[in-house]
Amino acid sequence: MRFKYVCSDCGREYVTDSIMYQCPECSKENDGKTFPKGNLIVKLDKEVLEKARKKDHVTPNDFYPYPSEDETEYPIGITPLMAPRRLQKETGMKNLFFKLDSQLISGSFKDRASYEVALQAKALGEKKIALASTGNAGAAMSAVGAAMDLDIILFVPYTAPINKLMQSVLYGAKVIPVKGTYDDAFKLSIEYTKLHGGINRNTAYNPMTIEGKKSISIELFEQLGRKAPDAVYVPVGDGCIIAGVAKGFSDLLEAGLIEKMPRMICCQSEKSAAISNSVELGDYSEFDATTRADSISVGLPANGRMAGEYVKASKGWCVRVSDEDILSSQIDLTSKAGVLAEPAAACAWAAFKKDKERLKKEVGEDALAVVLLTGSGFKDMKAFDGRVSMPPAIENSVEEVAKLNF
Secondary structure, X not given: OOEEEEEOOOOOEEOOOOOOXXXXXXXXXXXXXXXXXXXXXXXXXXXXXXXXXXXXXOOHHHOOOOOOOOOOOOOOOOXXXXXXXXXXXXXXXXXXXXXXXHXXXXXXXOHHHHXXXXXXXXXXXXXXXXXXXXXXXXXXXHHHHHHHOOEEEEEEEOOOXXXXXXXXXXXXXXXXXXXXXXXXXXXXXXXXXXXXXXXXXXXXXXXXXXXXXXXXHHHHHHHOOOOOOOEEEEEOOOOHHHHHHHHHHHHHHHOOOOXXXXXXXXXXEOOOOHXXXXXXXXXXXXXXXXXXXXXHOOOOOOOHHHHHHHHHHOOOEEEEEOHHHHHHHHHHHHHHHOOOEOHHHHHHHHHHHHHHHXXXXXXXXXXXXXXXXXXXXXXXXXXXXXXXXXOOOOOOOHHHHHOOOO
């Protein structure tokens, strides 16, 4: 065994070769009205961390609970780290970077979690993986499943963007639209696993999702010259991405490869701010999530408690932005950085713009800040409806060209 499970709420430890989803004791308290308890943290053995510490160059595979024997089967990363010069000048932040996870194979950050769950399935001899998704996680798991010969059963809210759902259909997943919310689809997918077997990939419910997502931090460590950034701006819905980013840096810290944690900045829409409420107000109740940024529209975040604790432990904070700011930040990214991001990813950029003066005050104008752009805008082109349109056609003549004044 390379790892053990530790309950993020009560601290109980579990050592087992079998799959575990939640702490059997703490999960008994879950009532479906407040953030769930009992999510598990994977603790790597000291020998694994010591081996990584001695290496001149580390990769995510050095930190996976279930390492890959063939990393070329479905390559995860290394995604580009972009220095957006125009926006660096505009914000006065010369050490601002974008991590472009929209460049992963399925077009979003969710490939990372899906890959480690696929490795888990292979290690445990499972063929079937079930999950719920608003689109990106489903597309990612479906793509990984196609490459690694796994059967994917995907529950989705029927209102999810059609581009994302069609991705999963094309990858060969069994897609089941649900007349309800993401939270409804989440519950049904868990019931499916109980009834029909296989592995459940649901975010945070399966602790390997966080272990897969932490791979971005290992990449960043090497891309930044074997050091951690001062702050990471993360779009947040269910809390799994920000927990994964924090877990990656926590592993690096425990291995002795970095000296301190970066600040985890929780970026949320004002219309889906459940985790911000928990951090700032101690409120763990369900939020009426209605944001246009569908990938982070979550009323009862599956990993809300763990995510909030990581934010506080890193001396980070939360930033809420309006949907209007999120959508305008999409245009900002395309026109000034050449990056087409989906609304959820643009939320992180909107939050950074709103928050930059606080970052300068807390850390300094030389702060090394990374904004995670987690998904491609090509997945949800309807987000631009009514905001951007094609210009009218001109006549096919030189005279018309002569009239152009730009």
